[in-house]
Amino acid sequence: MAALLEADKLEAFYGPSKVLHGIDFALPEGGVTAILGANGAGKTTTLRALCGMIRTGGTVRFDGKRIDGRATESIVRLGIAHVPEGRGTFAKMTVDENLRLGSFTRRKKAEIEADFEHMFAMFPRLAERRHQQAGTLSGGEQQMLAIARALMLRPRLMLLDEPSFGLAPLIVQDIFAILARINREDRVSMLVVEQNTALALELADYAYVLETGRVVMSGPADEIASDESVRRSYLGY
Amino acid sequence: MELVLQQVLSGLATGGIYASVALAVVMIYQAIEHFNFAQGEMAMFSTYVAWSLIQIGMPYWVAFGLTLVISFIGGVLIERIVLRPLHRAPILSQIIAFIALFVIFNSVAGWIFTYTIKPFPSPFPEEPIFGTFISTHQVGVIGVTLVMLGILFVFFNFSRIGLAMRAAAQNPESSRLVGIPVGWMTALGWGLASAIGAVAGMMVAPIVFLEPNMMVGILLYGFAGALLGGVTSPTGAVVGGFLVGVIENLVGTFVPFIGTELKLTVALVIIVGVLTIKPSGLFGRPVVTRV
Numbered sequence A: 001m002a003a004l005l006e007a008d009k010l011e012a013f014y015g016p017s018k019v020l021h022g023i024d025f026a027l028p029e030g031g032v033t034a035i036l037g038a039n040g041a042g043k044t045t046t047l048r049a050l051c052g053m054i055r056t057g058g059t060v061r062f063d064g065k066r067i068d069g070r071a072t073e074s075i076v077r078l079g080i081a082h083v084p085e086g087r088g089t090f091a092k093m094t095v096d097e098n099l100r101l102g103s104f105t106r107r108k109k110a111e112i113e114a115d116f117e118h119m120f121a122m123f124p125r126l127a128e129r130r131h132q133q134a135g136t137l138s139g140g141e142q143q144m145l146a147i148a149r150a151l152m153l154r155p156r157l158m159l160l161d162e163p164s165f166g167l168a169p170l171i172v173q174d175i176f177a178i179l180a181r182i183n184r185e186d187r188v189s190m191l192v193v194e195q196n197t198a199l200a201l202e203l204a205d206y207a208y209v210l211e212t213g214r215v216v217m218s219g220p221a222d223e224i225a226s227d228e229s230v231r232r233s234y235l236g237y
Numbered sequence B: 001m002e003l004v005l006q007q008v009l010s011g012l013a014t015g016g017i018y019a020s021v022a023l024a025v026v027m028i029y030q031a032i033e034h035f036n037f038a039q040g041e042m043a044m045f046s047t048y049v050a051w052s053l054i055q056i057g058m059p060y061w062v063a064f065g066l067t068l069v070i071s072f073i074g075g076v077l078i079e080r081i082v083l084r085p086l087h088r089a090p091i092l093s094q095i096i097a098f099i100a101l102f103v104i105f106n107s108v109a110g111w112i113f114t115y116t117i118k119p120f121p122s123p124f125p126e127e128p129i130f131g132t133f134i135s136t137h138q139v140g141v142i143g144v145t146l147v148m149l150g151i152l153f154v155f156f157n158f159s160r161i162g163l164a165m166r167a168a169a170q171n172p173e174s175s176r177l178v179g180i181p182v183g184w185m186t187a188l189g190w191g192l193a194s195a196i197g198a199v200a201g202m203m204v205a206p207i208v209f210l211e212p213n214m215m216v217g218i219l220l221y222g223f224a225g226a227l228l229g230g231v232t233s234p235t236g237a238v239v240g241g242f243l244v245g246v247i248e249n250l251v252g253t254f255v256p257f258i259g260t261e262l263k264l265t266v267a268l269v270i271i272v273g274v275l276t277i278k279p280s281g282l283f284g285r286p287v288v289t290r291v
Helices: A043-050 A072-077 A095-102 A109-122 A124-128 A139-151 A169-185 A197-203 A221-226 A228-235 B002-032 B039-055 B060-086 B091-113 B136-158 B160-170 B172-177 B182-208 B214-229 B234-254 B263-277
Strands: A003-014 A017-028 A032-036 A055-062 A080-083 A157-161 A189-193 A206-211 A214-220
Touching (some): A017 A055, A017 A189, A017 A206, A032 A043, A032 A169, A043 A157, A043 A189, A072 B172, A080 A139, A095 A139, A095 B160, A109 A169, A139 A157, A169 A189, A206 A221, B002 B136, B002 B160, B002 B182, B002 B214, B039 B214, B160 B172, B160 B182, B172 B182, B182 B214, B214 B234
Parallel strands (some): A032 A206
Antiparallel strands (some): A206 A214
C-alpha cells in the first residue's frame, strides 16, 4: 500500500518549547493507524501538527504534496478531517447545521443531500435530534455528531483524537464498530489517537508508541498488542 | 395618551437607527471581542460618500445601493489592512487602532467635505402620509431597518456563507477544521457591519444633518442598545436599540428636567446601569474566560 500521509522529522512547538522531537511515520492508504502513549506523550500534538494548528518543523506530505506550513483550512480542503479532542461541535447550532458546516468545502448539492441521508442511516440518533442544539446532546451523541460532521467533508483521511474520551464502555464499543465500518465501506484512511490502548489496537493495523515527543516503538498492531514488555513499559496495562 | 403613542412611534424610528448601529457593533464584537469605536465614524464617512454620489446627480436609491457596496468593500479593506496585522496584538494596541480610525475618519471627512453642516435628502416624501402622529421619513426609517434586518436574518440562517460566519464567530478552531477561512469571515463581518452602519448613517442624516460629528452621539446610543440587549446576541442588540430609542423619547418628554438637552445622558445612564446590574444584558450570556 502506498503511503497516503508521510511525516518526516516532524517537530512541534508550543511557544518556545519543543514538544515533538522529530518523529517519522507513514500512514498507508486505506489503513487504520494508531498513535499510543501515556498522557503528555504528544499524541494530540501530533494531530494538531498535521493540521497546521501549531508551529511545526520537518516535512509532512499528503498524497505526495507538502502540506507542512499551510493554513489549517487549506489542509482540510485536501480531504483531511480532524475530529478534535473534546469533539469540537458547534454547541449552539443544531445537528443539521453542524453537518451542513461539515460539508462547507463541497459544492454539489445532490451529493451533499445524499450524504445527509447516509449519515442519518448510520447514526439514527442524530436523525431524531436533527433540529436540536448540539450542546444539548449526550456525550456519545456529540461524538457521533463530530464523526458525522467530519465525514461530511468526504475525507480521504480522518484524524481521530480520543474518540472514546468520557464515554460509557458500551457507547465506546458502538463508536469503534462504526469507525471500523467507515474504514471498510467508505475506504476512509484513519489515524487514531487513543488512551484506550486495547480498543485502539483492535481497530488499527499498525501502531506507533510515543513517549515525551519521540517514537519509541512501532509495528503491526497485533505484534504490539502481544508484546508484553511494550505493554508494561509504555502502555501501562 | 396620544402623546405617549406618538413618542413611542418616533422612538421606534430613531430606535431603528440605534438598532442598526448596535447590530454593527455586535457583529464585530462577536468576531473579535472588542467594540469598534470607529463604527460611527465609518458610517458618517459612508454618508458623505452617499452625499457626494447624490451631488453628482445620481438618483437617491442608486446612490444608496452604491454606497452600501463601497462601504462593504471599505470595511473589508480596513479589516485586512489595519486589523488583520494586529489580530494577535494585545488588546490595548487594537483599541488604539480603533481610536486612530475614529480620528482619521473624522478629520479626513472634515478636511474633504468641511465642517459646514449639510442637508441630506430623505428618500421619503415630506407630506405626512401616515397622519400627524409620525412623519413619513420616520415610517420609512422603520421600514428600511426592518427590511435590512429581514435580509440579514435570511442571510445568517439560510445561506452557506452566513452559516460559516456564525460558526467562525462561535468556534474559530472547529471552523478551520471544516475548511472555513476564518480570517476572511471576520473581514466579511467588517464589510457587513460597515454597510449596516452606512444604512444607519443615511437614515439619520436627514434628521440630524450631515457633518463630521453627526454619529458621535448616535454611536453612544448604539453602544447603549448593544449593551442593553447583550453584546453576545445580535437579536438582543436589535431589540436593545429599539428599546433605547423609545426610552430616550419617553424620558425626554415626560421627565421635565431632562428634556432634549439631557437626552444623551439617558444613553450613558443605560450603559452604566446595565454594566452594574446585569453586564450580560437582556439576551446575552455571561462571557466566561478561562485564565
